[in-house]
Amino acid sequence: MKEWLDFRLRREGRGNMKKITLRSSGICIISLMLVFLPVMALALTGQAKAVPPPISQPLVTEGTLAVSLVAALGVSSTTDEIEAESNLGDIGIAPRNGWIAEYPVTPDIVAEVQQSVATAADNEQLSLNRDEAVKRFTATVAGFDLTVRSYIGSEPATDQPVSCENYPNPAMINNTYGSEGPPIVTYFCPPPDYYYQYDWVPYPFWWSDFWFPGFFILRDFDRHVFVHKHFKRFSNHLNEIV
Numbered sequence: 001m002k003e004w005l006d007f008r009l010r011r012e013g014r015g016n017m018k019k020i021t022l023r024s025s026g027i028c029i030i031s032l033m034l035v036f037l038p039v040m041a042l043a044l045t046g047q048a049k050a051v052p053p054p055i056s057q058p059l060v061t062e063g064t065l066a067v068s069l070v071a072a073l074g075v076s077s078t079t080d081e082i083e084a085e086s087n088l089g090d091i092g093i094a095p096r097n098g099w100i101a102e103y104p105v106t107p108d109i110v111a112e113v114q115q116s117v118a119t120a121a122d123n124e125q126l127s128l129n130r131d132e133a134v135k136r137f138t139a140t141v142a143g144f145d146l147t148v149r150s151y152i153g154s155e156p157a158t159d160q161p162v163s164c165e166n167y168p169n170p171a172m173i174n175n176t177y178g179s180e181g182p183p184i185v186t187y188f189c190p191p192p193d194y195y196y197q198y199d200w201v202p203y204p205f206w207w208s209d210f211w212f213p214g215f216f217i218l219r220d221f222d223r224h225v226f227v228h229k230h231f232k233r234f235s236n237h238l239n240e241i242v
Contacts, residue, residue, distance in 0.1 A: 050209040055176040056183030057215070058145040059225055061232055062109065063101030068143070069093070072136045073117070074127055091125035093117055102235045104185055107205040107215055110141055111150040151204035151211065161200055161214065164189030184221050184234055187212045 063081030070076040070084045075091070078084050085099035095112045114137050120126050121133040128136070141148065174191050176183070182194050187207065190198050198216040205212055222235040 052210050053147075053187055053207045055173055055186055055188060056180065057104075057106075057185040057187065059184060059227055059232070059234060060105045060144040060146065061101060061234060062095070062099050062103050062105055064232065065105050065113070065140070065144070066099060066101075068140050069113075069117075069137065072140045073133060092120050092123070093125075102233050104217075104234050105141075105144070105146065106185055106201070106217065107148045107207075107212075108201065108203040110146065110148045111203075111205070113137070114141075114150070147208045149206045151206055161189055182218060184223075184225075185215060185217050187215045190216060 061081075063085065066084040066088055067079055067081055070078060070087050073093075076084065076087045078087065081101045085094070085101065088094060089099060093113065093116045095109045095116075114134060117126075117133050117137045118130050121128055121130040126133050138149075170191070173188060177191055177194055182190065182197060186198075189195070197218055197220075199219050200214055200216055202214040204214065218236075220236065222233075222237045224231045224233050226232075
């Protein structure tokens, strides 16, 4: 009888220890879930807050875009801007007014070139279908930090800015103009002392999740800007038509 009782006690003891171990494991797992649950929820549901564009639009010349675009679309491997523009122009890919190597790429030019890429693909001027061609064009533009896309909607273009509201902070704009000089292209109203130097281009577009009815561009500019580790000339003094 004694041996049977000892056996019973040992078995029940192991069972209790097993229950305690399982209970402890369960508590640890629940504790870890409580710790990581906010992080998991943020990863699943949280989205990065949209960042407005800088005061000065990131600059890239049409010639630089053309060189990158011929490679992305499989048209050519040339690194010569004039040749790249010519190769693209031969198959109908160009802004409405033709390629101008030293002119900055602006939102309307992005839209015009994208449409010409799609048309070239539809006309079998490219070895890519329309969706793939537009995808590669979009990636090329994004590589220059231009998150610009065309606006499709009923909001009409306006001959004048909708408003010069205080966004971003006027002090920030003034400091930028004072320290860096007037930007060549900007989406925000220039300060009053600089306003006369700009033309307003009424072309609605999106920058990321921000809608703009148009943009401002200097009426006269000819300067060298340090872009992507190189100095590039940006000018509207020369009209190079390809």
